[in-house]
Amino acid sequence: MSAGYHIVVCGGIVPDPLQTLEPVQGPAGWGLKNELMLPAILDPWAGHALFEAANLAKNVPGSKVWLVSMGPKAKLQQVMMTIAQKVPFELVVLDGPASGFADAHETGAALAEAIAAIPGLDTSRLLVFGGWQSASRGAGATMQVIGEKLGIFEQFQGVDKLEILADGALRVLERVEGGSYQDSVVSGAPAVFGWATGELPEPPNNPQVGMQNMRLVMPALQKAKPVKLEKGPEYSGVQIPSQKRETRVVKDAPVDQIAKEIVDWLSA
Amino acid sequence: MDKILFVAQTECDGSLSKASLEALTAAKTLAEQLGAPLAVGLVGEAVQAAADSLAGCGAEAVYGVSGPDFAQPRYATDAAALAALFGATGAGIVIGAATPRMSRVLPGAAARVGGVSDTSVTALAASGGKPVVTRWYYRQRMYAELTRKERPWFVSVSSGCFAAYAGAAGSASVTAVSAEIPGGVRTQVTGMICPSAEEQTIRPDAALLFVAGAGWTKKQADGAAHAGEAEEIILSFLNKTQGSLGTSKSLVDLSGEGQQVLSFLSHMHQVGQTGSTPRHPKGLATCCHGEEPHVVGWRFIGERRAVNLDPNCGWAQGKADVLYVADAFEVMRKVLALLP
């Protein structure tokens, strides 16, 4: 693979999981309370996909990484200032909703259209990366939809490892039940990979990478295409689970008694 | 009237998984509530045995895509099979289990046939003559009830939400469906990498989830950390109880910071915000800290107990049924002694 890969990473933004999240119904449908004020981050699994993509591109000369992201432009700009310091990529922006309540199929179709429109993209060398689920919708559907729309039918989900074999084939480990991995080999690009955690730590912030990315980030934001998602589910309600348990606190009890209680409970 | 198609892939031995049988209950119940016809679509190397096991489910027809190509769990063949089954039945609603194999293809298959999907639903029932599903958003922080007008509508059902179908077996007539695989198949599944019996600590069907928090690796009263002993206690306990192991993000992350951690832990053990939310009847959390965002790891655990030195532990207060304020090392040593 002397020509390298064209790696397109699909990565949305999600509210920082540490924030208090509360659903509210607005004129445009369901969303989160103060959604635009909640600090956003790159979707964690998509983040892993991006770091894996950058690492792969570094190791295979001639490769290039794009990050395709849909979200409100202003929010994306903020998140990109953090992400752009991590690894080199070229940004493609869709100015649209980043809400978990947006439909996966509509989102997938919009992203696929944006990917297909990337100038110079060679689909025979294309690897589409993303998180296997988002931390917002959590459907695990968008990547498959993108693949279908782009006509890529070699797809993998819950990927923790991707290895280039000597013959140019790709070895993939996917998470399956019971802590096991399914081990597969795909003959080469094009293919779709929904990443789980991967194997790489978060790269440190590198000011030079930031400078290099920024030349393309701001123009990409400026020419972001507005995207409106028309269809989606009809929600009859969104709620926070309210069950609060009455916790019996056992304090100052002898260890023997606690252990016996636990054993009795386990065998009950 | 929506026709409902239940879809499943067979296991290596030709049977259906428990998760698939649960999804069948969901499909069958919905069909009954809506007064809609039910069809079954099976995918696998051979599907007759599985079809026979469902003979009493009340399906008007059973369709099968089979052959050596369909033995392997991979996207190209599985998606083609689902699309073909849909094509053969013209169903309005397609229901499968949210197993890794089905989850890999179900949304894509929906997209291929111009449909939509909702995945990992935790409830599915007719309401006002319409099918309504419940699914969780923002990493199990909130849930929504929703329906859709668009058809076909592909739905995958989380395991543990419905009773597994247990009707009588019989003899089923399977209509063979051939699946067109666009672009051929370029993927070969070469094997499975499974933890050995001793290392097996993730057991989705276990009665108990044991959650180990970062406290296990912190300094204890004698001023030293005892990760070795912690490992031994946890593994012995899991072996004796055949429980499944979950951990907190902070414990998994500690390994990245070069601290003494438990050797058998991986990211796959992680429960909570950026991990899994497994379903088990009982859960025992030890040495776990954190607030709401982290506690979603045991959102779907039935009975919950916790052992923690901090009486105000966010994992426990209002989230567990019982909190034992005690040293987990001492308690678990004793528990091990008492367990047969």
Added chain:
Amino acid sequence: MSEIERQSMELDIVCVGFGPAMAGFLTTLTRGLADENGAPLLESAVMPGMPPQVICYERADDIGFGVSGVVSKARGIKESFPGFDPAQVPMCAPVTHETVAYLLDPHGASRRQELLGLADKALGFAGKYTSCCRDQAFELPYIPPFLCKEPGYVFSIGQFNQWAGSQVMGSGLAQIWPSMPVARVIMEEGKVVGVRLADQGVDKKGNPDACFMPGMDIRAALTVIGDGPVGPVGRNLDEILGLPEGNSQRDWALGMKMVVDLPEDCDLPEGYVLHTFGYPEPDIFGFLYVLPDRVASLGIFVPSWLDIPVRTAYRYLQHWMTHPYLWKHLKGGKMRSWGAKSLLESGRRGEPHLVGDGFARIGEGSGSTNVLTGSGVDEAWTTGVMLAEGVLKLMKQNQPFTKYNLERAYVKRRRESELEAEAKIAEKARDGFGKGFIQGLAGMALSGFTTGRLNMPGDHRDPNQRVPSIEEYYSARLSAQEIEAIREECAAKGEPLHDALMDRVGWPSIEYDGQLLVSHQDALLMGGKVQAPGGYADHVVFADPNVCLKCRERICIDMCSGQAIAPDPEGGAPLFDREKCVHCGACVWNCSKPHPTEPGRTNVEFRAGAGGLHSVEN
């Protein structure tokens, strides 16, 4: 670490810390770098053919994280944005009502001078027969003009910074990089030639670890420092250069604040501004500003002249909120976010060297806060604007950023400004508080009404010299034996002292309601949301841990906003947990022991650290 090979990058201007001052600087600068059509007017010296390369590094995870609600006349901001429309900025509203209230102590637990006690009694008595004193509070019938904020705005600095920052970024003429702490300035032959970024991939002590990446050297013709009063770069420069003769940074306050969803039945109007004093301690000032959508920004300031050796901001904040005068509005409210920040209350007296060869200082850390009017955001903004105007002039004339040129282009501008004239009036306005609360109020009035011609004399000891021993402070109420017993009990439980002592001397316990009144730990989890990216060294360091071993006060623990400094159960120096630190900087001045080598400083060092609060509502 000097042998480590470091990467280096050349810029035209490197900026440290994105707060209101830097927002003012970059807003003005970027506007001057291009014409109306966006065509560059100036060229980069380091990248010929490109516009000047201007980059700002910010330690927080985003611009505008972890700052405060504010009321401001916003004169400088309005000048920068003619026709400023508050509706453009989330959480911003014009000031509509102003009230100043003196709060009586309903519990008799605060420390009050005798004269104040008499005044309280008189007010309490009068309140029974007139309406002048309701809900244990006396509303001032008249607000001195120097305290009035009308016409002005209430807003969230976080939201304002985001708004201003996104416009700067959108211009494409400056970049603001968050999550990038700056360790120190680089000095060569007495000139500042840039900054060194913090090392990444290091352990708690700063030693290289997995993924080690030495902090890059960013070299630039001009370094603009606006990292606030506890910012490590400004303080590093002060260490090297000292402060100008006669100047000192002795007066501090910790602002602890919340953003609250007011209860449905609260009838406080949007734009309402309340300032309080008198309670929970007489010299703890409080504020409540009503922003749009029934949201309030509220909080208290705990000053360094509060000579109590077990002071705590969080519990005081709860006592303040539950004062009858406030609780009637707040009961049923819900905390949205929470935070804290140190304020340099020395004002102009705390001014460092504003410029030198290759550097300039702006904002609060440059002594811009007006301590009489209690205003700092607009002043900080204005210093940034003035520097940018000067810098643009020098760049257009192709003049180097020497001390001489910066003096002419910036310092002269600042000295001739209204800001400076007002700062001079205010310079000694708070001195009286060093002697006592009544003297402090009288001093403010004296300075305010005589426009600084007459001032109350003060007490100018370093903060660490002001702290009495616990035994001394509580001598009238608790015996040394009782204190020792409490101390031992707290040590055994690993808890700070202040709660036990406050309980003991009559402060009521706080009844938690689970939404506004919650434990300190819950406040951190619900409203704090601290981020501490991995791979950075601890930024709070005890200079000489042996000194801590002997310390009997350990106010650093009591005053730590994030409970990030805790007693060591093994009896060592206090322990610091980076993952809880909100970067308020209270530890820097809430230490009763002097620094072993740096005069005027305490035994706590506050270095470069990434992360902090993850909220932009404050």
